[in-house]
Structure formats: C-alpha cells, structure tokens
Amino acid sequence: MKKNNAILLSTPYILWMLAFTLIPLGVVAYYALTDPATGVFSLGNLRDLNMYWGVLWESILYSLISAFICLLLGYPVAYFIAHQGAVAQKILYMLVMLPMCMSFLLRTLAWVGLLQDTGIINDFLEMIGIGRMQLIRTPGAVVLGMVYNYLPYMILPLYSTIVKINPRLIEAAEDLGCNTVQVFRRVTLPLSVPGILSGITMVFVPAVSTFYISQKLGGTDTVLIGDVIERQFKQGNNPNLGAALSLVLMILVFVCTGIMNRFGADEEGGVIA
Amino acid sequence: MSKELIRLQNLVMEFDGERILDDINLYFNDHEFLTLLGPSGCGKSTTLRIIGGFLTPTSGKVLFDGKVINDVPPYKRQVNTVFQRYALFPHLDVYDNIAFGLKVAKLPKDEIDRRVTEMLEIVSLKGYENRRIDNLSGGQQQRVAIARALVNQPKVLLLDEPLAALDLRLRKDMQNELKRIQQATGITFIYVTHDQEEALSMSDTVVVMDKGRIQQIGRPEDIYNEPKNAFVADFIGESNILDGVMLADYKVRFFGRTFVCVDKGFAPNEPVDVVIRPEDIDIVPQSEGHLVGTVTSVTFKGLNYDIIVDFRGFKWLIQTTDFHAVGSTIGIRLNPEDIHIMHKSEYSGMFGDYSSYSAEYDELTEDAGDEEE
Numbered sequence: 001m002k003k004n005n006a007i008l009l010s011t012p013y014i015l016w017m018l019a020f021t022l023i024p025l026g027v028v029a030y031y032a033l034t035d036p037a038t039g040v041f042s043l044g045n046l047r048d049l050n051m052y053w054g055v056l057w058e059s060i061l062y063s064l065i066s067a068f069i070c071l072l073l074g075y076p077v078a079y080f081i082a083h084q085g086a087v088a089q090k091i092l093y094m095l096v097m098l099p100m101c102m103s104f105l106l107r108t109l110a111w112v113g114l115l116q117d118t119g120i121i122n123d124f125l126e127m128i129g130i131g132r133m134q135l136i137r138t139p140g141a142v143v144l145g146m147v148y149n150y151l152p153y154m155i156l157p158l159y160s161t162i163v164k165i166n167p168r169l170i171e172a173a174e175d176l177g178c179n180t181v182q183v184f185r186r187v188t189l190p191l192s193v194p195g196i197l198s199g200i201t202m203v204f205v206p207a208v209s210t211f212y213i214s215q216k217l218g219g220t221d222t223v224l225i226g227d228v229i230e231r232q233f234k235q236g237n238n239p240n241l242g243a244a245l246s247l248v249l250m251i252l253v254f255v256c257t258g259i260m261n262r263f264g265a266d267e268e269g270g271v272i273a
Numbered sequence: 274m275s276k277e278l279i280r281l282q283n284l285v286m287e288f289d290g291e292r293i294l295d296d297i298n299l300y301f302n303d304h305e306f307l308t309l310l311g312p313s314g315c316g317k318s319t320t321l322r323i324i325g326g327f328l329t330p331t332s333g334k335v336l337f338d339g340k341v342i343n344d345v346p347p348y349k350r351q352v353n354t355v356f357q358r359y360a361l362f363p364h365l366d367v368y369d370n371i372a373f374g375l376k377v378a379k380l381p382k383d384e385i386d387r388r389v390t391e392m393l394e395i396v397s398l399k400g401y402e403n404r405r406i407d408n409l410s411g412g413q414q415q416r417v418a419i420a421r422a423l424v425n426q427p428k429v430l431l432l433d434e435p436l437a438a439l440d441l442r443l444r445k446d447m448q449n450e451l452k453r454i455q456q457a458t459g460i461t462f463i464y465v466t467h468d469q470e471e472a473l474s475m476s477d478t479v480v481v482m483d484k485g486r487i488q489q490i491g492r493p494e495d496i497y498n499e500p501k502n503a504f505v506a507d508f509i510g511e512s513n514i515l516d517g518v519m520l521a522d523y524k525v526r527f528f529g530r531t532f533v534c535v536d537k538g539f540a541p542n543e544p545v546d547v548v549i550r551p552e553d554i555d556i557v558p559q560s561e562g563h564l565v566g567t568v569t570s571v572t573f574k575g576l577n578y579d580i581i582v583d584f585r586g587f588k589w590l591i592q593t594t595d596f597h598a599v600g601s602t603i604g605i606r607l608n609p610e611d612i613h614i615m616h617k618s619e620y621s622g623m624f625g626d627y628s629s630y631s632a633e634y635d636e637l638t639e640d641a642g643d644e645e646e
Contacts, residue, residue, distance in 0.1 A: 168360035171327050174347040175354045176374035176425065182348075186377070190364045 031243035045244035052228055052245060056252070059225040062139070062214075063207035066146035067200045070154035073147065074199065075192075078158035082165075089163070096155050099148075108145055108216050115141055115217065137219035145213040146203075153202035161195025162188070201257050209249060225249055276303040278428065278461055279324060284333035286319055286485075293319050295485040297333070301429070301463060306455050308464045310472040311482035312508065317465045318357075320482075321431050324463065325354045353422035354431040358438060359414050361406045367393075367417055368402040374425040392420040395454065412443045416450075423454070429461045436471065448475055469509045473497060481505050502615055506548045507624035513589045514625020517547040517614070525614055528564055528584065532607060536614035546615040548625070551579070551592040553611035562604015568597050581627050588627040 035042035081092040099107060114120050115136040122132045135141060165188060173183045211226030218224075225245065232242030279301040286294035294316045301307055309317035322328045323335060326347035334341050342350065353374070361370050369376075371392055375385045393399050396416035406414065415435060422430055432451075436444045452475050455462045466472055472479050473493040481488045481496060481504075489501040500506035503514050517527035522537035527547050539545060559565050566584035577592045582603065597603055 166360065168356050168358070169362060171325075171347070172354070172356055172360040172362070172421075173373070174327075175325060175352075176421070177348045177377040179346075179348055182377055186373070187362060187364075193364075 028243045028246055031240050032247045033244075034240060036238055036240040045240050046248075048241055049244055049248060052225065055223055055228055056225050056249070058223075059208050059249075060252070060256070062142060062146065062224060063204045066143050066150065066207050067154070067203040069143065069147050070151050070203045071196060071199060074151055074154035074158055075196075078155050078162055078195070079188075081155075081159050082163040093156075093159065096152050096159075100152050104149060105212065107149060108213055111141070111145055111148065112136065112216050115144075136217060137222075139218070139222055141217040142214050142222055142224075145217045146207045146210065149213065150203040150207055153206070154199040157198040157202060158192065158195040161192050161198075165191050197260055197263075200260060204256065205253055208253060277301070278303045278305075278338065279463075280334075280336040281320070281323075282334040282336065284320070284323065284335070285331045286316070286323065286328065287331045293485050294323075294330070297485075297487060299480060299487065299490070301461060303428075303461055304459045305477050306452070306462045306464065306475060307478045307480065308466060308472040308476040309480050309482060310466060310469060310508075311488075312467055315482040316485040317467075317482050318433055321354075321433055321463060321465050324429075325352055325431050326350050351428040352431060353425050353427040353429075354433065355418045355422050355435045357433045357435070359418040361414055361417055361421070363406050365406070366402065367398065367404050367406070367409070370406065370417055371420045371424050373421060378425075388424050392424045395423070395457075396420045396450075411439055412447065415439060415447060419451070419454070423458065423460070426458075427460065429463060430455075432462060432464045434465055434467070436468075437466075444471070451475065473509070481508065483508070499613060500548060500615060502618035503546050503548075503620040503622075503624045504618070506546075506613070506615065507620075511551045511590055511592075512625050513549045513551065513627070515547045515549070515587065516622075517545050519543045519545045519614060523609075525612060528587075530563060532563070532612055533609045534612040534614055535609050536612075539614065539616075544617055546617060546621050546625075548613040548615060549589075549607065549611060550613075551590040552577075553608075554589070554591045554593075555606045555608070556591065556593055556595065556597065557604045557606050559602055559604045561606065563606050565602060565604050568599050568601050568603060571597065571599055590627045 032045055033041060033043070035044055077096070081089055081096070084092060112119075116122070117132060117134075117136065119135070121135060126132050169187055169191070170183055173187045178186060209226045209229075211224060211230045214222050214224040214227055229242050229245045229249070232238045232245065236242070277300050281297050281299045284294050284297040284299075285292070297316075297320060299320075309320055311317045319328065323330050326342075326345060329343060335343050337345075337350070337352075362373065365373065368389060371389045372385050375388060380388075389402075390399075393402065396419055398413065398416055398420065401409070401413065406417070409417065415438075418435070435451075436447050439447060448471060451462070451464075464472075464475065473496070476493055478490065479493050479496050480490050483504050489496055489505045491499075496505065497509055500509060500512070503512075506512040506514055515527050517525050519525050519536075519539035519542070520531060521541060522539075523534055525532050525534045525536070525545065525547060564584050566582040566589070568580050569583050569588065570581040572579040574592075577594050578596060580591050580593060580597055582589050582591055582605075591605070
C-alpha cells in the first residue's frame with residue numbers, strides 16, 4: 001500500500017523524465033549514429049568528430065580554469081559568510097544569489113559594454129593616461145565571463161558545507177596545538193572537500209557547454225564546443241554531427257565529474273593532512 | 274604533591290550583559306582531580322572554556338604556574354581538552370585522530386607511532402587504528418577523545434561532561450577508567466559534570482557552583498556531610514531542609530522540639546537551615562519517636578524504600594530498608610551527628626521539602642545536563 005502510494009506520487013516526475021530527458025537523449029543518440037543524407041546507421045558522424053578534439057579540449061581547459069578561479073575567489077567569500085551572524089549570513093547569501101536573478105544574456109551583454117574598445121573600462125584607462133587596451137575578444141574575457149556568471153554556483157555549495165563544520169572541531173584542533181593556518185589546513189579545508197567538489201562540478205558542467213559567452217566576449221579564434229554544436233544546428237545544417245558532438249561532450253562531462261568524485265572519496269581519508 | 278598550578282582570580286564573564294561568572298576565585302593543585310559540579314547554566318563549562326583558552330574573561334585573571342595567560346591562545350597552552358560529544362575529526366581515522374597533536378608538534382614519526390600505540394593500549398583500543406570515527410560506538414569514541422588529549426602529555430586535562438552521552442553501565446566503567454588513568458599519569462584533571470554521584474566518587478576536590486558563583490569547595494565527604502547552604506545540601510544527594518533556631522552551641526530547635534547537635538559557633542537564637550539526610554533517619558515505634566508522622570507514599574528503589582512522611586504538614590523523604598505501609602504512623606529518632614546546621618542563605622526555603630515529591634525526581638535531576646554554551 002505504502003509502496004504503491006510512492007509510485008503514484010512520483011508518476012508525474014517519472015513521466016516528465018521520460019518525455020523530456022530519456023526520449024530526447026535517445027533522439028540525440030539516434031541522430032548521432034545515423035547518416036545525415038540516408039538516415040541509416042552510420043559511425044560517420046563520430047569519425048567527423050576528429051576535427052573537433054582540439055575545440056573540445058580547449059573547452060574543457062577554459063571551464064577548468066574558470067572553475068579553479070571560481071574556487072579561489074569563492075572559497076574566502078563562502079568562508080566569510082559562514083562565519084557571520086545569522087542575519088548577516090542571510091543578507092550575504094541573498095547578495096550572492098542576486099546576480100542569478102538577472103538574465104544570463106543581459107549579464108553577458110553588460111560585460112560587452114564594459115570591455116569593448118569604446119567601453120567604460122577603456123574610456124577610464126585612457127582618461128588616467130594608460131591608454132586603450134584589447135580587452136574584449138580575448139581568452140581572458142571568455143574566462144572572465146564564465147567566472148562572473150558561474151561564481152554563485154561555486155559559493156553556495158561551499159558556504160553550505162563550511163557552515164556545517166562543527167565549531168568544536170576547530171576548537172579541538174586549536175586545543176591540540178594548531179595555529180590559525182594549521183587549523184585551516186588540517187581541519188577546515190579537508191572538511192570542505194565535498195563542497196569544493198560540488199562547486200567545481202556546478203561551475204564546470206554549465207561552463208563546458210556554454211556558447212553565448214565565447215561568442216560575445218571571445219575573439220574569432222576562441223571557439224568552444226558549445227559554439228560548434230550550435231553552428232551545426234543553425235548555419236551548418238548538420239544536426240547529426242551536432243548530436244554526435246553533444247553525445248561525446250556529455251560522456252566527457254560524466255567521466256570528468258566521475259573522476260573528481262572518486263578523487264574526493266579518497267580525499268576524505270585525509271590526503272591533505 | 275600539592276603545588277599550585279592554575280589560579281583563577283576575580284574571574285567575571287558576561288555575555289550580552291548577562292553575568293555568567295560572578296567573581297570566581299579558585300586554584301588548582303598539581304596532580305589533583307578537581308570537579309566543577311553544578312546544574313546546567315551554573316557557569317562550570319564557561320570556567321573550563323576560559324581555562325582552555327576558548328573564551329576570554331570579561332575581567333579577572335587566569336594564572337598558570339604563576340603567569341597570567343588571559344591572552345595566550347589555546348594552541349600555546351599546556352592544557353588539553355576532552356570535549357562534550359568528543360569533537361573527533363570525522364575525516365581522520367582513529368590513529369590519525371590520536372596522532373593529531375603530535376603531528377602538529379612535528380615529532381619524529383617513530384616517536385608518534387610509539388606514543389599512539391601506547392595510548393591505544395591504555396584506552397583498550399588496540400586493533401582499531403584504521404577504523405573510521407563514525408564506525409565506533411559512543412564508548413569507543415569517548416576513549417579516542419581521551420587518548421587524543423592525553424597523548425600530548427599535557428599538564429592539565431580538561432574534561433567537559435565527557436561521560437554525559439554514555440549509558441549508565443558504560444558511564445560507571447569509564448568513571449573507574451578515568452580515575453585509574455589520572456592516578457597512573459599524575460596529570461591534573463579538571464572535570465565538569467552535573468552528576469553529583471560522579472563528582473563524589475571520582476574527585477579529590479569538588480567545587481559546587483550555581484548562578485555563576487562558587488557555593489562550596491571541599492573534599493567529597495565534606496561537601497556531602499557538611500553542606501554550606503541549602504543549595505549544596507539539595508544538589509548533593511537528597512536532603513530534608515527545615516527551618517530551625519540555634520538556641521546555643523550544640524542546641525537547635527525545630528518542629529517545636531529542642532535537639533542536641535554537633536554544631537557550634539552560631540549567634541544565640543540565630544535562625545538556621547537544618548539538614549537531615551534521608552538515610553540518617555532511624556524509624557522507631559511511635560512511642561519512642563522524637564517526632565511522629567504519617568507515611569504518605571512508598572517507592573521501592575531496589576536497595577531501599579523511599580518513603581514520604583508527613584510531619585505536621587511538612588513532608589520528609591526517608592530512606593529505609595523496612596517496608597512501611599502508606600497511612601501507617603511512624604516515629605523517628607535523630608542522633609546529634611545526623612543534624613547538620615547551616616546559616617540562612619539566598620537559597621533558604623527553596624529546597625528540602627518533599628511535598629511535590631514524585632517518583633520522577635531522580636530523572637529530573639538527570640535531565641539538567643544539557644549542553645551549555
């Protein structure tokens with residue numbers, strides 16, 4: 001009886017999953033494995049992927065760099081928020097969330113306005129005598145866009161992990177002879193590992209498939225896998241190759257997060273200590 | 274033997290304007306087992322946390338070996354703590370938890386290994402080196418916590434209600450174990466508990482605290498036999514506390530009768546609190562009694578019966594091995610050494626009347642041990 005109820009209650013979600021996740025995945029796989037012209041089974045699309053390994057690698061590199069910078073920027077912020085009073089915590093948490101309430105497209109366009117050759121930053125640089133610089137259409141601008149857009153996804157899981165660390169453990173470490181730095185290295189950081197891993201995952205996964213950021217902020221030579229996939233469906237008119245690219249990307253993301261979580265499981269055993 | 278190690282001078286602690294510690298003066302001798310005993314919120318844990326260095330007193334001094342250590346951070350103090358609920362590191366196994374302090378101190382690896390192994394033996398956890406903390410029982414975690422602190426060979430070990438989370442049987446075992454370790458190592462133990470039995474059975478010195486003040490300091494026997502005020506008398510064991518008048522030395526009057534007692538030095542006709550322990554009262558036939566009362570309730574306790582007896586509207590608790598039926602009339606006799614006289618205090622009249630007695634009174638005192646912040 002109880003079990004039946006559980007099935008009944010989860011039916012809408014199961015149907016939803018089926019209609020909008022599993023079946024589309026099947027469709028993607030179908031397209032990826034069929035010939036664009038004839039529609040018969042073919043590994044031709046996967047063979048064509050050979051041209052794009054470089055792009056794929058570059059996308060992963062950009063995303064990892066962004067995730068790493070997010071970690072460096074986000075950890076101190078999360079640590080700081082977690083050590084404030086209850087009210088301050090709520091306010092700061094809201095402030096971190098705030099940019100996420102604004103449209104993703106708008107946020108990225110705003111950076112175009114800031115970084116472009118006649119943008120605010122360059123106007124300012126000229127005013128103080130440094131002169132205009134190439135800011136937009138650089139790899140740095142792409143990373144900046146990723147970091148800016150995905151930083152909250154790093155801070156929030158970090159914050160919720162750090163805030164749960166029992167303050168008595170910190171006291172115990174101090175009691176056993178740790179100064180502030182040692183407390184952090186031997187206790188706080190190892191206990192933050194789950195938050196670090198989920199933060200990296202939360203930044204890495206959307207960053208690796210993004211296309212808008214690189215299109216708006218990157219130069220012509222900065223082409224990410226998301227852009228390539230988008231092009232296959234729009235200009236390229238080759239949905240089969242696009243599907244194959246998506247499929248490979250998905251598998252790679254799975255492998256990456258899998259490796260990371262495995263690494264994390266070992267980490268808990270005290271590698272950092 | 275009794276060299277002074279720690280001294281607290283005029284210690285005051287306030288949180289948000291609320292006074293948690295009110296002018297505490299106390300010293301701790303080397304090799305001593307001293308217990309801070311009191312109900313929840315009495316300031317005992319706060320005192321311990323000040324000694325540990327986790328709190329800075331609002332005013333007053335903490336001296337260690339004659340030097341003021343108010344501003345010395347915890348990691349520089351020769352003191353280690355066994356925390357309430359243990360606070361073991363969940364990311365480390367048993368071995369690494371115990372080795373933590375030694376690794377921080379950067380001792381050679383073979384010495385760390387030797388000392389941890391030795392400690393595992395002392396707390397009977399050999400073979401558990403690589404166990405994860407969450408795979409241990411409460412009693413085992415407790416022993417890891419003690420080992421983790423003791424392995425650093427501190428001068429003083431602070432223990433904050435270390436046995437509160439264990440069941441009764443285990444608690445008794447650990448009490449003996451702790452006492453044995455303390456005697457074997459000679460380390461000064463400062464022990465915080467709300468459990469009076471634990472305090473009496475383990476300590477060399479007991480400090481009874483309430484409302485941020487020290488109520489009495491003494492050896493366990495003295496605290497029990499000569500409580501200083503109604504609070505101590507009530508908190509340590511069970512007590513019938515009556516209003517009396519000290520007529521002269523060795524002469525006290527209560528319940529309309531004059532009794533011979535062993536106390537002196539009170540002002541003539543000074544109003545006093547009279548304490549009579551439930552186990553000291555002799556039940557006799559009605560005709561031979563100093564006082565005569567009616568049994569209103571009987572509870573079997575295993576070792577004895579707790580009976581409540583109504584003497585002219587004031588209810589006493591008497592512990593007896595003989596059964597007396599509810600409604601029966603009994604007489605009691607009081608020997609001079611069973612009558613303890615105390616000066617009146619702010620606690621007079623608050624304790625020692627068993628009118629509201631119920632079988633749960635034991636459990637009520639047990640519950641007082643919630644974690645203090």
